Amino acid sequence: MTALQEQARHPAIRSGATAVVTGAASGIGLAAATRFAAEGMAVWLADLPGGALDAARETVSAAAPGGAAIRAVPTDVGDRAAVEALRDAVCAEGAPAIVMLNAGIEAGGKLFSDAETWHRILDTNLWGVINGLHAFAPAMIEAGEPGAIVVTGSKQGITTPPGNTPYNVSKAGVKAATEALAHDLRGRENGRVTAHLLIPGFVYTGLTKARGVAQKPEGAWTPEETVDFLLAGLARGDFYILCPDNETTRAQDEKRIAWAAGDIIENRPALSRWHPDFSEAFRRYTQG
Structure with a gap:
């Protein structure tokens, strides 16, 4: 019996049902x-074609009980036709119970990066999600079975820190x-599909490695710890699944998010947390 079997679970997580995961070659x-x-x-x-996707299929297959089908499909999520082809292949055997739209890149973008960089990030991170929602959600709704759509967001899409602007915009x-999506789903009569926004903390993934971090920092969670937290949040029915990590608590995240919203309410300068005239006030607020 797995740890998940010993606790409450979202009804979409059930033996014999189907899950689709984008960005499945590594990390979360x-x-x-x-x-x-x-x-x-x-x-x-x-995920994108290559050795990482092939290796991921072997890893996932090794975890599956006998008879569970594990398939790897090279897919550029920014290409709507490719995502629709994935949908058609999956739904030929029935609508999935879980769709996790997780594919994402950083690509080192800045506010004044060239258009190609902006498109590359937004095509994957934002259009990859929109394409996935449009492709899979209607089929899951029509199936009338318990389902869950999980989208991987980011704290940077909420507090939008300076730098890496294309990534912030995408998230x-x-x-x-x-x-x-959550609003639409809950307004449907007899709706059985739920939406969830996974907001990871500091996680040691391929994105972290791409920044030259060769070993997991002490402050980071593993992808497995993040998934444990995700599954517990799904079981509770949480929409915002806001993950802490080994260096940031939920209380710290709450204050950072509240301060960001307070910029509008208090008419402070944009991104006042990083403004020299407000940095000390922010420090006192977070430590109070």
Whole structure:
């Protein structure tokens, strides 16, 4: 019996049902796909083609009980036709119970990065989510079975710190799109599909490694710890699944998020947390 079987679970997580995970070749996506497979779900892994996706399929297959189908489908989530082709392949065997739209990149963008960089980040992070929602949500709704759509957001899409602006914009858009999805789903009569926004903390993933961090920092969670927190949040029915980590508590996150919203309410300068005239006030606020 797995740890998940010993606790409450979202009804979408059930043996014999299907899960689709984008960005499944590494990090949180791979950890989630592995957990779904261990629960006896058929899992479709979507990511860019290459050795990482092939290796991920082997990893997930090793976790699956005998007979569970594990498939890896090279997919550029920014390409709507590719996402619709993935949807058609999956739904040929029935609508999925879980869709986790997790694919994401950073790509080192700045406010004045060239248009190609902006498009590359937004095409993957934002349009990849929109494409996935449009492709899979209607089929899941029509199926009338318990389902969950999980979208991986970011704290940077909420507090939008200076730098890495294209990434912040993409994740702010992801938050807005997923909130709209949740509102739509809960307004449907006899609706059985729920939406959830996963907001990871500091996680040691491929994005972290790409920044030259060779070993997991002490402050970071593993992808597996993040997925554990996700599954507990799904079981509770949480929409905002706001993850702490080994260096940031929930209380700290709450104050940072509240301060960001307070910029509008108090008519402070934009991003006042990093403004020299307000940095000390922010420090006192967070330590109070």
